Amino acid sequence: MQTRFFEDFHPGMTMRFGPRLVTREEIVGFAAEFDPQPMHLEEAAGQQSLLEGLGGSGWHTVCVTARMLAEGLFADTAAASMAGVDEIKWLAPLRSDSRLAVTLTVLDTRASDGRPDHGVVAMNCDVTDQFETLVMRLIGTLTVGRRAAAAGSAG
Amino acid sequence: MQTRFFEDFHPGMTMRFGPRLVTREEIVGFAAEFDPQPMHLEEAAGQQSLLEGLGGSGWHTVCVTARMLAEGLFADTAAASMAGVDEIKWLAPLRSDSRLAVTLTVLDTRASDGRPDHGVVAMNCDVTDQFETLVMRLIGTLTVGRRAAAAGSAG
Numbered sequence: 001m002q003t004r005f006f007e008d009f010h011p012g013m014t015m016r017f018g019p020r021l022v023t024r025e026e027i028v029g030f031a032a033e034f035d036p037q038p039m040h041l042e043e044a045a046g047q048q049s050l051l052e053g054l055g056g057s058g059w060h061t062v063c064v065t066a067r068m069l070a071e072g073l074f075a076d077t078a079a080a081s082m083a084g085v086d087e088i089k090w091l092a093p094l095r096s097d098s099r100l101a102v103t104l105t106v107l108d109t110r111a112s113d114g115r116p117d118h119g120v121v122a123m124n125c126d127v128t129d130q131f132e133t134l135v136m137r138l139i140g141t142l143t144v145g146r147r148a149a150a151a152g153s154a155g
Numbered sequence: 156m157q158t159r160f161f162e163d164f165h166p167g168m169t170m171r172f173g174p175r176l177v178t179r180e181e182i183v184g185f186a187a188e189f190d191p192q193p194m195h196l197e198e199a200a201g202q203q204s205l206l207e208g209l210g211g212s213g214w215h216t217v218c219v220t221a222r223m224l225a226e227g228l229f230a231d232t233a234a235a236s237m238a239g240v241d242e243i244k245w246l247a248p249l250r251s252d253s254r255l256a257v258t259l260t261v262l263d264t265r266a267s268d269g270r271p272d273h274g275v276v277a278m279n280c281d282v283t284d285q286f287e288t289l290v291m292r293l294i295g296t297l298t299v300g301r302r303a304a305a306a307g308s309a310g
Contacts, residue, residue, distance in 0.1 A: 034218040035225050037236070050236070050298075058237055059221045063189040066214045070190050081192070081205070082213055085243035088295075140243075143205075 004077040005147040006119035009106050017072030018101035019130065020064055027056040027096055035059055055093030061100070061136045062088065065127050068102045079145030083120060087139040092129075099130040107139070117149030159232040160302040161274030164264050172227030172257040174285065175219055179251035182211035190214055210248030216255070216291045217243065220282050223257045234300030238275060242294040247284075254285040262294070272304030 031040030035057035038045030046054035066082075074080040094100075108122040120141050127136040186195030190212035193200030201209035221237075229235040249255075263277040275296050282291040 034222050036222070037225055037229055039236075049234075057221070059218055063214055063218065066212070067189050067191070070192055074192055079204075081194075082245070084245065085240060088240035088243075090237070090239065 002076070003150070004144075005150065006078075006109065006121070006144040007147050009109050009121045009144065011106055011108055013106040015073065015104045016101060017068040017104065019099040020068055020101075022056065022060070022064055022094060022096075022098045022100060024054070024096035027054070027060060027094065030060040030063070031057050051093045053093065054096065056095075058088070058090040058094070058136070061090065061094045061127060062138065064100055065102055065125060065136065065138060068100070069104075069125075072102070073104070077144055078147075078150055079118065080142055083141040083143045085138065085140040087137070089137045090135070091137065092133045092135045094135060095129070098135070100127055100135065102127055112143060115143070117146055118143045119146055157231070158305075159299075160305065161233075161264065161276070161299040162302050164261050164274075164276045164299065166261055166263055168261040170228065170259045172223040172259065174254040174256040175223055177211065177215070177219055177249065177251075177253045177255060179209070182209070182215060182249065182251055185215040185218070186212050206248045208248065209251065211250075213243070213245040213249070213291070216245065216249045216282060217293065219255055220257055220280060220291070220293060223255070224259075224280075227257070228259070232299055233302075233305055234273065235297055238296040238298045240293065240295040242292070244292045245290070246292065247288045247290045249290060250284070253290070255282055255290065257282050267298060270298070272301055273298045274301055
């Protein structure tokens with residue numbers, strides 16, 4: 001697949017990544033390692049919490065999103081990486097056997113302060129499950145390599 | 156240990172959690188699962204990237220921070236959970252064998268919209284390594300149970 005560069009991102013553009021299955025075993029395993037709170041580990045504790053049932057860590061939703069971006073976007077984009085996060089909202093619990101998908105919308109593109117060979121892409125990622133429930137919204141920025149920089153390094 | 160409630164949080168208050176060791180094996184393992192980009196997986200690719208060496212995923216720093224908050228704060232705080240993120244900045248690479256620590260500063264406390272038995276705590280988490288390098292800053296909000304709610308449910 002052709003490499004994507006900064007110049008290929010435009011405000012309003014959308015891309016969709018996933019779906020990716022998240023099993024109960026993965027939810028409990030992630031929580032045990034990174035967010036060992038009872039409502040992420042046991043059904044009964046989840047029922048007694050605001051999640052109203054076993055619900056995955058919000059950070060698990062973030063990490064599955066990161067995986068979809070790494071495979072769906074960064075793998076064929078020049079020198080792409082997350083630069084920062086401006087907002088994360090967890091809007092619905094992450095349930096066992098969810099199939100998460102990411103809809104990325106480009107909000108803005110701009111020059112990078114101090115890195116003339118990169119540009120900055122501001123994006124909104126809406127993460128939905130197989131019922132189109134909006135589970136998480138993440139707004140953040142990527143740095144992406146410019147086409148001119150790649151041409152320069154090849155010449 | 157005595158349970159902490161919303162009423163125990165005050166602007167300007169600081170707490171410190173960790174340190175927690177992050178090994179090279181953990182860095183590569185996390186990246187393989189959630190952020191499989193070459194600079195998080197191989198030394199040579201890291202050298203050629205903006206990280207200037209093998210550097211962990213920024214999401215790994217986030218997840219290790221989540222673990223320290225879960226163990227150090229949520230475990231003895233009533234009905235506490237992350238409510239949202241207002242900013243994440245990655246300020247230095249996550250290197251092998253870092254010992255990360257979190258300094259949490261309470262920015263603000265306020266009533267929760269629609270949840271009278273909870274309050275909202277805005278916090279800044281500065282995550283540093285063993286050299287006091289600031290690796291990440293995370294600004295976000297927690298929901299925390301109120302003391303009155305606990306007294307009510309016990310009565």
